[in-house]
Amino acid sequence: MQTGHPQVPARDDIERLRFVTENxxxxxxxxxxxxxxxxxxxxxxxxxxxxxxxxxxxxxAAFLLFFLIGRYYESRFGRVRRKTSCLVKDAxxxxxTLILITAGVQLENSYDLPFNLVALVVGGLFFxxxxxSVGRRSHYGWLALLFVLLGLLPAxxxxxxxxxxxxxxxxxxxxxxxxxxxGGVLDHRMLARSFPPDPDEESDDDAF
Amino acid sequence: MTTPFDEIAGxxxxxxxxxxxxxxxxxSSCKKADFLFLRxxxxxxxxxxxxxxxxxxxxxxxxxxxxxxxxxxxxxxRLTDEGWSQIEAHWKRLENLRNGARHWxxxxxxxx
Numbered sequence: 367m368q369t370g371h372p373q374v375p376a377r378d379d380i381e382r383l384r385f386v387t388e389n390x391x392x393x394x395x396x397x398x399x400x401x402x403x404x405x406x407x408x409x410x411x412x413x414x415x416x417x418x419x420x421x422x423x424x425x426x427a428a429f430l431l432f433f434l435i436g437r438y439y440e441s442r443f444g445r446v447r448r449k450t451s452c453l454v455k456d457a458x459x460x461x462x463t464l465i466l467i468t469a470g471v472q473l474e475n476s477y478d479l480p481f482n483l484v485a486l487v488v489g490g491l492f493f494x495x496x497x498x499s500v501g502r503r504s505h506y507g508w509l510a511l512l513f514v515l516l517g518l519l520p521a522x523x524x525x526x527x528x529x530x531x532x533x534x535x536x537x538x539x540x541x542x543x544x545x546x547x548x549g550g551v552l553d554h555r556m557l558a559r560s561f562p563p564d565p566d567e568e569s570d571d572d573a574f
Numbered sequence: 575m576t577t578p579f580d581e582i583a584g585x586x587x588x589x590x591x592x593x594x595x596x597x598x599x600x601x602s603s604c605k606k607a608d609f610l611f612l613r614x615x616x617x618x619x620x621x622x623x624x625x626x627x628x629x630x631x632x633x634x635x636x637x638x639x640x641x642x643x644x645x646x647x648x649x650x651x652r653l654t655d656e657g658w659s660q661i662e663a664h665w666k667r668l669e670n671l672r673n674g675a676r677h678w679x680x681x682x683x684x685x686x
Contacts, residue, residue, distance in 0.1 A: 384602075443610070448604055448605060
């Protein structure tokens, strides 16, 4: 165990123990990569992805991979059941994001806005993740900045607010693909580095 | 008035051992965690972790739940109510100790 003092685990170490345990599910970054690939395929697929027989099976495959990669994390790093308060907090954040995105889409359809609300909401979500990561997921700060800039892009007159996410091909899909893949890989790297070297090389289930 | 040394004397030795403090701190950040997670997070060997958990269980600070997930056995560990209050009180005491040590001077202790 990493300790800075013979009696008490170092402050950084305590922060690591708390952060990794509290956020273990969210920092299983490789689980996000299938969604990044989905958005990449959607961006490249163009009109093909407007067909529900292409869209839904692709999304289903992304969810299937999401669960399978979760099993990999359980077998390699173990399982944690989160506190109810953390689950409620995340459900509220996800619900609020969904409401804001829906409202953003409705507003964009009704008004000619000089900014893209969906990109700004995604940027806000990334900023929220960055703020709650005690400096361990600083890449989300950069992703937040990129999405805020993307949201403000229509103000330059180069693109309209609707062109960010629709119709195909869209800048938004490629940006989401990049965010999921890059954010996922960096989260995984951070998670793997947060665990000290395994003293027992062999696989274990129960020694207790 | 208590000095930092009084606070040190009041620390619970079962909790204050670094490995056990790490285990309890991790468990205080979740509902429960399995044996593998605690082992990987703390970097302890299986034998060491088992010994520490046994000691914590004897002191009624943690509950150990053996179960099966599918066909695979799994051991989950969670803090008891006693464990929650003890670890919170312990961190509060360490914080007081840190603050007390920062402002403590031997002259004050010696008195006039």
